[in-house]
Amino acid sequence: MALSQLTIVSPTNAIQKIALSYEVFGPALGTAPVVVVNHALTGNSNVAGLNGWWTDLIGECKTINTQKFTVLAFNIPGNGYDNEPKNLVVNLKNFTTQTIARYYWTALTALEVKQVYAVIGGSLGGAIAWEMAFLEPNRIQHLIPIATNYKASDWLIGNVFIQESILNNSKQPIQDARKHAMFLYRCPAGINAKFKGDFLADKNEYKVENWLRFHGESLQNRFKLAAYKAMNHLLKTIGASKQESDLKSWAQTFTGKIQLIAVDSDLMFTEAEQNQTFQTIRSFSKSEFATIHSIHGHDAFLIEFEQITKIIKKYF
Structure with missing residues (x-):
């Protein structure tokens, strides 16, 4: 799909503007439920199609069916995929996952997307999904963070x-x-x-x-x-200012459903820490926990597509 750009004001600096790039797969925005897909550390907005990094999950007649859902994927500013010089991040002080989540919500509002059917992502992308949910607990119907957590260990x-x-x-x-x-x-x-x-x-x-x-x-x-x-x-900025008490308070305000997905061999975000998050929120929210069984470690979220499909297909 074609790469589009949207100029938005930085949520941390009213003077600074960034060019947030994104791709849309499936029906045009405003014509179908929107699924936001967040990419991981070295990923990008190309989530479906011939060279899409999640093409086994996203596309026509696939788990996230682009005949039924509009899939929207942003590029984290500064990831280089859009070759936009102005997005080069030099000062990392205020560059956090929460900032990225604010960028995304600013863009979604500009694109006239009031409600998001689902936000899904693995690793860093899943962590940004958490941050999006913390910022707007009433605008997401399904939160699906995979191989990640709300706070960096x-x-x-x-x-x-x-x-x-x-x-x-x-x-x-x-x-x-x-x-x-x-x-x-x-x-x-x-x-x-x-x-x-x-x-x-x-x-x-x-x-x-x-x-x-x-x-x-x-x-x-x-x-x-x-x-x-x-x-x-x-x-290292994931959930930097949050404590377990904040997670509990948030869970009582979140109106959507939460599907946590861990990998049993994950060394980056362990299954144990993700299960602890689930135990913290399960009494306060509509949440479920599932585990991918794999010898591939953290990267299983890019490999074990059959297991991921079995877990998330009920939402799509």
């Missing part, structure tokens, strides 16, 4: 710190940061099953080393350093 913040150190000090920052990140996105069982200790004699390296090198070089070819720094920074 110390484990996640520590890994973001390591990523920052690599990005600021390495001679090949994106490549090296991505190599580290891949082991946070996966898990030991999946890595061991995938490579089985194989050694590539012609390259004089282990297959797992070759795989990490490939992912590092691939990201280097499609991502700018400033963009990676900004997206990585967002992870």
Whole structure:
């Protein structure tokens, strides 16, 4: 689909304006229920179609059927997908997931979308979905955060710190940061099953080393350093000002349904912490909890489409 842009005023700086880019799949806005799909750290607004990163879930006659729903996906400002220089994030101080959620609501209002049928996203995208729900508890019918949580854990913040150190000090920052990140996105069982200790004699390296090198070089070819720094920074801002008491208070005001989805092998947002969130809100909200069983770790939200479909199909 064509990439569109909307100029909006920054919610943190009335002088600053940003060009928020987005894509629409399916019926035109205003003609069908709207499903907002939020992308993850290195993702973008291209969620469906030939090269869409969630094309197994979104499209004609698929789980999120673009014959019935209008799918709207924004680009996080500064992710580089729109090649918009003015969106380059230099000062990260006020660049938070809550800020991004405010951008999205400002854009939705400008697009005359008063009610959103569903907000769904995995990882960072799911965290932004949480932030959107906190800001507007009466405008979302279905909140579906996958492999994420409403608040960053110390484990996640520590890994973001390591990523920052690599990005600021390495001679090949994106490549090296991505190599580290891949082991946070996966898990030991999946890595061991995938490579089985194989050694590539012609390259004089282990297959797992070759795989990490490939992912590092691939990201280097499609991502700018400033963009990676900004997206990585967002992870540690998730729910920065929120406590469990805030979550309880919010759950009593949220009028929609909540479907939490965890991955049992997730090292980035553990199943245990997501289940704790569910236990906190279940008495105050219409909420359900489901687990994806996978050896692929955090990345299961990009891989286990059959399991995700079984969980979310009842909403679509």
